[in-house]
Amino acid sequence: MIRVTRKVEFSAAHYYHNPAFSADENKRVFGKCSNLHGHGHNYVLEVTVAGEPDPATGMVLDLKELKDILQREIIDRMDHRHLNHEVPELAGKIPTCENIAAVIWNLLEPNIRQGRLDRVRLYESPDLFADCTAESNGDRSRPGARA
Amino acid sequence: MTPALKLSLTRRYRFSASHRLHSGKFSAEENLRLYGKCNSPYGHGHNYVVEVTIVGAVDPATGMIANLGELDPFVEREVIEAFDQKYLNEQVPEFCAQVPTTENVCREIYRRLKAFPAARLERVRIEETSNNSFEYAG
Numbered sequence: 292m293i294r295v296t297r298k299v300e301f302s303a304a305h306y307y308h309n310p311a312f313s314a315d316e317n318k319r320v321f322g323k324c325s326n327l328h329g330h331g332h333n334y335v336l337e338v339t340v341a342g343e344p345d346p347a348t349g350m351v352l353d354l355k356e357l358k359d360i361l362q363r364e365i366i367d368r369m370d371h372r373h374l375n376h377e378v379p380e381l382a383g384k385i386p387t388c389e390n391i392a393a394v395i396w397n398l399l400e401p402n403i404r405q406g407r408l409d410r411v412r413l414y415e416s417p418d419l420f421a422d423c424t425a426e427s428n429g430d431r432s433r434p435g436a437r438a
Numbered sequence: 439m440t441p442a443l444k445l446s447l448t449r450r451y452r453f454s455a456s457h458r459l460h461s462g463k464f465s466a467e468e469n470l471r472l473y474g475k476c477n478s479p480y481g482h483g484h485n486y487v488v489e490v491t492i493v494g495a496v497d498p499a500t501g502m503i504a505n506l507g508e509l510d511p512f513v514e515r516e517v518i519e520a521f522d523q524k525y526l527n528e529q530v531p532e533f534c535a536q537v538p539t540t541e542n543v544c545r546e547i548y549r550r551l552k553a554f555p556a557a558r559l560e561r562v563r564i565e566e567t568s569n570n571s572f573e574y575a576g
Contacts, residue, residue, distance in 0.1 A: 309499055320500060322507055385501030389445045393496070396443060418450040419506075422491075426442040 301370035342406025352405035453522035456483035504557035
């Protein structure tokens with residue numbers, strides 16, 4: 292199996308706010324990120340597709356097609372947008388790295404027809420990123436450890 | 439049906455420290471042959487980068503696997519304060535008895551961070567230099 296990774300960048304604004312929390316609680320839990328004017332990041336998205344290369348083309352998938360999918364599904368939706376207000380898929384969710392990565396997975400997965408989506412890695416900054424993968428049976432790294 | 443998704447969060451931290459690769463089990467010649475320049479008697483140093491990966495369910499109330507407001511001070515206390523600007527061989531007790539190779543440093547940092555209460559530690563990855571990295575997942 293071969294893994295192919297394509298990287299794209301987008302810039303967007305967000306803030307963290309849970310309407311079920313009091314103002315003090317929002318401040319305590321989310322710190323500086325709770326500023327309701329929002330702040331922004333240069334997000335870096337790495338999308339990995341896994342599969343066997345087609346013997347006729349030598350390719351797992353057509354990278355041009357992946358580039359077009361990323362442009363249409365992610366960049367057009369999120370680049371230079373406010374994630375709290377302008378991305379319906381994130382409505383009602385705190386736009387953390389974890390939640391954005393999961394939304395990106397769900398937007399991309401049905402569109403990958405050659406190979407299969409293996410991993411979405413979203414960097415909020417060079418020192419912080421979330422990985423989203425499909426849970427596999429018997430995976431020792433299953434989530435749910437949080438009590 | 440959409441398969442369940444697994445999410446992890448990785449944070450990168452930095453510390454600078456010196457070390458010397460030398461084992462009391464070997465002769466001076468053997469140490470020099472085995473560890474080469476890393477056996478230099480006064481030690482040498484690196485700018486270490488530590489990648490800490492946690493996994494767990496995303497709390498719908500916060501959107502987070504764990505709050506960085508908890509992870510950052512935990513790593514700071516357990517690792518950075520203990521390792522940064524130190525001579526690992528003599529100032530981190532665990533390396534008085536074992537050689538502070540980055541393999542061993544990786545395992546020791548994993549051991550210290552395993553106790554993080556808010557999420558499960560999945561992996562520790564250390565870049566000793568931009569060309570060498572080491573991973574430990576328990």
